[in-house]
Amino acid sequence: MIKQTFLGVEETPYEKARAVIIPVPYDAMASYGTGARFGPDAILRASQQVETYDEELERELEHMPVFTHEPVWPDKSAPEAMIDVLEKVIAEVAEAGKTPIILGGDHSLSIAPTRYFAKKYPGVGILHLDAHSDLRKVWEESSYSHACSMRHAYDLGAMLVQVGIRSTPKEVVEECKEHRKVFLAPHVPVDEIMAVLPDKVYISLDIDVLDPSLMPSTGTPEPGGIGWYDMLKLLRATAQKKQVLGFDLMELSPVPGLVYPEYTAARLLTKFLGYQFIAK
Template sequence: MESNYLKESLDNFVEHPQKPLSECKAVLLPVSFEATASYMKGTKAGPKAIIDASKHLEWFDLELGKEIVKEVPIFTSETLKPKNVKGLLESVESSVKEIVSQKKFPLLFGGEHSITFPAVKACASSFDNLSVLSIDAHADLRNELNGEKYSHACVMRRCSETSKIVLAGVRSLSAEEKKFAEKSGVKIFFGNDFSVKEVVDSCSKNVYLSIDLDAFDPSIMPAVGTPEPCGLDWGTVLGLCRELFKRKTVVGADLVELSPIKGLRAPDFAAAKLAYKILGYKFLPKASERF
């Protein structure tokens, strides 16, 4: 049966010859959506920037000792371009449900962080005892922002309706969010001083990983809509991802909130490399155990 949303893209990740969906292990789903951004704009251009930058990645990964793209067949889907929140919720949930039903690993590129909720909802319907690990500078636990309950600032509040929430790297939250976290049992690891083991221990067996790129320090990742100082460094984020994939079953993931800066390609490249590493950690676990 032909998919309503999953169509083969002519602009594929790392520019490696693409195999049919049935032969692939991972599906990359770009979601160009920006409707609730509350500060700087530009996240709708994030997915294309990541894919463009990926074409300059070295296929051989020094850490894993493998050419990941040759070990992990990747299907890059055409970019979803929902016109409103309703369209976002429907298209992403349907797409991720189809990916998961075919026993593929969904990796989404945003776009604003609001794309995460429908992906989590789709995964929660297929995997029991799902937790969400959100690596983010912000808690995103508001019930609504500017009258919109599906705002990027509310995404973890919505995800908490279906799944356990663990937050790492948080450096900014409102009084409302702090109160909700304490009342509902959301586990928050603040700033950049936390134990990777404790973060992973807090997650259930099945995990959806969401990485808001503003989790990084702005010196590493300036191309985000809502930057916060004193962020995470590259090694910390990789270490957390490595440990998570080693010890838990990660059923899906996303990279969100890249807001490309004209003339500055380093953030785009870093995001593409992080996506590539995630695929390696997911499908080449024995190689990652060397570290």
């Protein structure tokens, strides 16, 4: 992918940015549909079509303090090597006082930021929005599979709050009973979710959390799911009430010729950034 900028606007320089978008075109750990490596490019391209005025916030978003990083290229020597590469980039951004916003890519990539924040802030909250619980210890002979994306942070003691879930293996229900709260799809009780989330929160959003009629372009679709307005209410409440340390948007796997899912993902990212950096 070539370097693109979010919303296609002249960006805030890195030094002054409060958030850094990190595109990661990598899907080596996908096990069903592939193509999430094309997700970051499609989201950034579609973002150029998004209206920069947000009528809900009554604010112009054109001058958001956001900088788009160069893509982080895949290290295919081993899945854990890729996670190490990404974790270094995230650490650099976070230690500069900026919020990392990761665009994937398959969901195994979320191991990097969730592990980083779980080590840095013991007991940190992870708001995990996904059709799948992603808590397997090992999948397809790797503990770095997309099916294990939340297990590393969970094992480090993070408080895991899962929303939109509709696919969980029995062993996960038995193994992960502590510091984990699950809200099964289609329920999004925002006040209850806020009550169980700690103050510091990392948000990991697998795009397959959305109903597939709204989001067909993803590698591991599940029928059901949550809708657009429930998603926005949850993201707005989290941005307003919690300290959001970072955010990722994973698993958009573009279908050639079908532009609305890419645009939906770009709009979702824009809404979140507006809530986080403009509304307050």
